[in-house]
Amino acid sequence: MSLDRILKRAAHEIQDGQTINLGIGLPTMLVNYLPPERDVMIHAENGVLGAGAKATHETASPSLIDAGGTYITTRQGSAFFDSAVSFAMIRRSRLDMSVMGAFEVDQEGNLANWKIPGKFSPGIGGAMELAQKTRNILILCTHQDKHGNSKILKKCTLPLTAEKCVSRIITDMAVMDVTAEGLVLIEIADGLTIEQVVQATDAPLVLGDEIGRF
């Protein structure tokens, strides 16, 4: 339910004409929340610009997957290319937005999403280049981990994916922007009070002029 809320809200961030990358996991699911008329080019780092919805058994090809290994379709005007070209596109900042997951984000926009020392170290994949070189990084994650600890921190404790890269964070509880003044709370989830969101967040939150609901 909470993931559904995050994805519904995140779908409003995607504009016509954008070129975007959707990270493995929650961000990839965003495809299913976009209105069909939304005119976007979805980049998958394994070599597609113009990725479409998940394929069915009838439309799937063994040669066509997204970076998470799911069989996909492509939209009109799509292109395939090798991994060097795919990452040239990323490092040359040709993507308008990357949507990524997070273990931790902090008030300066630092992001940790690739390694938990001693527990989880499967390798960095494409995350570091996406986080460092995409103009706009949108983070989707639950506000707290399964032990109830805030993922939105004063200061990240895990190894960073990239420094000061995040623009906006959407969680099941809030929408927050990273600014020079710190994290600005701009929206809270229906059914919550501002006080509850502030309580659940390790980082100090600057209250926006008008706090919306989603």
Added chain:
Amino acid sequence: MHKETTIEQAIATIPNGATIMVGGFGSPGTPFSLIEELLRQRQTGLTLIKNDANEQGLGISRLVEAGQVRKLVTTHIGLNKKIVEMMNGGSLEVSFFPQGILAEKIRTAGAGSFGFLTDIGLHSEITDPTDVMEYQGRKVKIEAALYADFALIHAHQGDHFGNLVYRATAMNFSPLMAMAADKVIAETPNLVTPGTIPPATVHTPSAFLTSIVRIDADGPEYQLMEGRYEP
């Protein structure tokens, strides 16, 4: 110029201890038949360079599980618990690079150069701060080119001269690896007469190829995997 050979002959040129680039991102582009022959011939002490480790029981994971691999150079092995376990247990050495940096290291070798300058990961734990230098007013570090003795490649189509065409996301690292390795062995289920492939659609030109092998590609590893599409 005629490079068709048997799979046994092609793989028999690989000695113990060789460094081998293997194409493929997940299953698409993985040369399953060449890997199977390497498994049968049992060369050991290998260093493999591949984007990922495939999944347990599939592709290069089988070589690692069989103890033929000393070291894996890769970007992400999250879909293979067995390999993560072997890495954590110390029975497999694993070296990680950011995905596009690995691609560029291979591309750089393929272009006959020795390294490039980048700012990726400068402020992260993948960079030793003593490696950071200033060049034309920017903080950068050197990434060395990555060469290999062999590349094993799967192509959708190829001709007897070794011109190759890849399909969709089965392309990934393959054209880069085909340039970077000293000897390049390709498998294809569609081996055609030279002249059949329109010149403008060739992805890897024949000069990079050492040998090309005709395969059936009717095994389950070349087909759709269950559960990865909408039911």
